[in-house]
Amino acid sequence: MATCETCGNEYDKTFTVTRDDRTAVFDSFECAAQAMAPQCGHCGCRILGHGVEAQGQIFCCAHCARESGHPDLADRSAG
Template structure:
């Protein structure tokens, strides 16, 4: 069995994710998201979809990017 990096649970069917060349082991997607997904620079929501990136910051949506002063590009 493998131990989840987030919660420590030993699980017989772990999820293995490689991100930026480093391997991670989790017992569920919830734990993987909590540890790996970035947070929106404006509202701190976990960004688990495409999101937006501007000036090195990640935003969950166009509204948050706009609230942070990011100008839409044409």
């Protein structure tokens, strides 16, 4: 059995996630997201989708990017 790196639970069905140069063991997707998903540069929520990026920062949505001084970003294009 392995131990989840987020909650400490010992579980026989853990899985490993690798992102960049970090590899970690988890017992649930919730724990994996809490530990590995990036956080929005404005509101701090975990970004589980694509998010938007501007000048090296990642945001959960265009609204948060605009609130952080990136007025040209949009969540979707017109058309």
